[in-house]
Amino acid sequence: MFKDTLRVGFMLGWKQIRHASKWTTGLIIFIMMLTFLNLVAVSGILVGLIEGSVKTYEDQFTGNVFISTLTGEKSIEQSPSLISTLETIPGVASYTARYTGGVTVEANYRERRDPKALRDSVGTTIVGLDPTIEDDVTGLSKNIVEGEFLTNQDGGYVMLGANLLEQYSPLGSGDDVGYPTLSNIKPGSRVRITVGDATKEYIVKGILKTKVDEISRRVFVTKGEFVRIAGRTDLNLNEIAIRAEEGYDPALIKRDLVESGAKDIAVVRLSREGLPQFLLDMIDTFAMLGNGISSVGLIVSSITIFIVIFVNAITRRKYIGILKGIGVSASAIELSYVIQSLLYVAVGSAIALFLIYGVMVPFFNAHPINFPFSDGILVAPLSGTIKKLVILVIATLLAGYIPARMIVKRNTLDAILGR
Amino acid sequence: MIEVKNLIKNYGEGEVVTRVLRGIDLTIPAGQFVAIMGKSGAGKSTLMYQMSLLDQPTGGSVILDGVVTDEFDEKERTTFRLKKLGYIFQDYALLPELNAVENVEVPLLMLGLTNAEAREKASKGLEAVGLGHRLNNRPSQLSGGEQQRVSIARAIAQKPDILFADEPTASLDSVSSEDVIKVMRDLHAKGQTIVMVTHEPEYAAFAERVITLEDGQVVSDKMQIARTVV
Numbered sequence A: 001m002f003k004d005t006l007r008v009g010f011m012l013g014w015k016q017i018r019h020a021s022k023w024t025t026g027l028i029i030f031i032m033m034l035t036f037l038n039l040v041a042v043s044g045i046l047v048g049l050i051e052g053s054v055k056t057y058e059d060q061f062t063g064n065v066f067i068s069t070l071t072g073e074k075s076i077e078q079s080p081s082l083i084s085t086l087e088t089i090p091g092v093a094s095y096t097a098r099y100t101g102g103v104t105v106e107a108n109y110r111e112r113r114d115p116k117a118l119r120d121s122v123g124t125t126i127v128g129l130d131p132t133i134e135d136d137v138t139g140l141s142k143n144i145v146e147g148e149f150l151t152n153q154d155g156g157y158v159m160l161g162a163n164l165l166e167q168y169s170p171l172g173s174g175d176d177v178g179y180p181t182l183s184n185i186k187p188g189s190r191v192r193i194t195v196g197d198a199t200k201e202y203i204v205k206g207i208l209k210t211k212v213d214e215i216s217r218r219v220f221v222t223k224g225e226f227v228r229i230a231g232r233t234d235l236n237l238n239e240i241a242i243r244a245e246e247g248y249d250p251a252l253i254k255r256d257l258v259e260s261g262a263k264d265i266a267v268v269r270l271s272r273e274g275l276p277q278f279l280l281d282m283i284d285t286f287a288m289l290g291n292g293i294s295s296v297g298l299i300v301s302s303i304t305i306f307i308v309i310f311v312n313a314i315t316r317r318k319y320i321g322i323l324k325g326i327g328v329s330a331s332a333i334e335l336s337y338v339i340q341s342l343l344y345v346a347v348g349s350a351i352a353l354f355l356i357y358g359v360m361v362p363f364f365n366a367h368p369i370n371f372p373f374s375d376g377i378l379v380a381p382l383s384g385t386i387k388k389l390v391i392l393v394i395a396t397l398l399a400g401y402i403p404a405r406m407i408v409k410r411n412t413l414d415a416i417l418g419r
Numbered sequence B: 001m002i003e004v005k006n007l008i009k010n011y012g013e014g015e016v017v018t019r020v021l022r023g024i025d026l027t028i029p030a031g032q033f034v035a036i037m038g039k040s041g042a043g044k045s046t047l048m049y050q051m052s053l054l055d056q057p058t059g060g061s062v063i064l065d066g067v068v069t070d071e072f073d074e075k076e077r078t079t080f081r082l083k084k085l086g087y088i089f090q091d092y093a094l095l096p097e098l099n100a101v102e103n104v105e106v107p108l109l110m111l112g113l114t115n116a117e118a119r120e121k122a123s124k125g126l127e128a129v130g131l132g133h134r135l136n137n138r139p140s141q142l143s144g145g146e147q148q149r150v151s152i153a154r155a156i157a158q159k160p161d162i163l164f165a166d167e168p169t170a171s172l173d174s175v176s177s178e179d180v181i182k183v184m185r186d187l188h189a190k191g192q193t194i195v196m197v198t199h200e201p202e203y204a205a206f207a208e209r210v211i212t213l214e215d216g217q218v219v220s221d222k223m224q225i226a227r228t229v230v
Helices: A002-019 A022-062 A079-088 A131-138 A223-230 A250-259 A277-315 A317-325 A330-366 A382-408 A412-417 B044-051 B074-084 B100-110 B115-128 B144-156 B174-189
Strands: A065-069 A092-107 A120-129 A144-147 A157-161 A190-195 A198-208 A218-222 A239-244 A266-270 B002-011 B018-028 B033-038 B059-064 B085-088 B162-166 B193-197 B209-214 B217-223
Touching: A002 A330, A002 B100, A022 A065, A022 A131, A022 A277, A022 A330, A022 A382, A065 A250, A079 A092, A079 A239, A092 A131, A092 A223, A120 A131, A120 A223, A131 A239, A157 A190, A190 A223, A198 A223, A218 A223, A239 A250, A250 A266, A277 A317, A277 A330, A277 A382, A317 A330, A317 A382, A317 A412, A330 A382, A330 B074, B002 B044, B018 B044, B018 B209, B018 B217, B033 B044, B033 B174, B044 B059, B044 B162, B044 B193, B074 B085, B085 B144, B100 B115, B100 B144, B115 B144, B144 B162, B144 B174, B162 B174, B174 B193
Parallel strands: A120 A218, A157 A198, B033 B193, B033 B209, B085 B162, B162 B193
Antiparallel strands: A065 A239, A065 A266, A092 A120, A092 A190, A092 A239, A144 A198, A157 A218, A190 A198, B002 B018, B002 B059, B209 B217
């Protein structure tokens, strides 16, 4: 009997769909598509705001695994040995090693007539790196907004992070808030860098502007220049950003590093582990916000389906009565309406899934949304999307079943006679 | 066989109760062709609805083929109608989105026949009422008489014990009405029990028994020699 109910329900539902108004069916499917897009995309973009920031941080600064100096230490002890170990660890695609130190950068000192006037200077971090390797790992050269990226032959040149400069910093001159910036700096300008007692003049080769503040507030020189100005002769590094091979779990690289004893001389962490807790909380908060907003859409679409099925069922009340009269079970009739709802949600969701994974995700990955603090992407993990699909299907089926049940439950004879 | 005992049907409640059937007793043996007649409002259709389990009587009892149906719930009534009863409605009551053969197939599929069996049986049923060439036409593509014959084919497809017809010729012209009556006459000739509500004496003449109602009561119950020639 159950099988027969299914068979007749499917037949009646399918026939009704086939002979329904194509415009109405198209409109309902369009609403379902928008609902599913709303469910996935709103929270996906909100989460993507932060995820975009996290991804940029990982891509441009930390790599997949980041090794840094232990708290209280000036540098990573036995760095050459650590590098040797790193070379043997499987899954490492590339890495970039950096020296860092505190510096003062001064600009416009040649134009300063009054020796008592405030100097145009900022305190920041200087990074010594191999420009070619760094660019291979982090692609930093893509973020040059003025001038050129450093080369290994660029002794006497420096790259400046844009947030150190008045014309790029969101704080302007920064004097009011205690974060001063340098003014009138462009490629070719000269700046004076002081490390401890050592001071040297550099020519600005390029200006780097990224949404990672750690980069945009640093100055960059070649390793050779760093060693010269900082007087570092021990070859001990401060940061190593490691990129894992495509598809290789970075956690395995971290595990191998930890097991090799790296944690005794440095901090080894996955890029995400270095994120501030508030950022991780923001991801959860935005996901909740997105779900909240999306649920409004879910309710609206459920009501739409409810109304459509209810109107459909009530205008077909006589036929429902006839079906019952000739012995078709109430379940089969209800099923025929549920089948219609199922079609709406199936086709609408299929189109939405294509749009999400075939169009939107690739598009936003290639063209991130330019938010002030991040390059927003669309985050739509398949598991989350499937959960939302299940919710939408259940909501739609209920929205189809309930009105059908309400009409089918009415007295058979009243339905036939239209009373 | 149909047994009706002290059948009462009231509509409304309290002071505005309308007594449509006022204690009817009837017995219709298997194989009989019965016409129920009466003026408008006499209760003839209401009587048929109670006997055919489309409605629940206020009081009394309906016993069909020895089965007391008074305590049936909605599901049991539907199943009983599917297995034992056939209906011909005044306005054909075909499903507009199904073609002729699909309309006839629906109850057969509910009975558990395979798709192929249902299709074959439905096609044969339509051929039997002279519509073998109209299997794939939808109701809107059929004349009134053809639609009513599809309705008859659907009603008899599962070989019901009792066939109920509610003014089957009321919406038809005289030629189509005669076609429908011919089909019913042939069915009766093969032993089908038929209960037909009609207000047209010329078609009631084809029944072997005529029950006349007035104000919800049987005022006449006569056997007659059924007319056989249309």
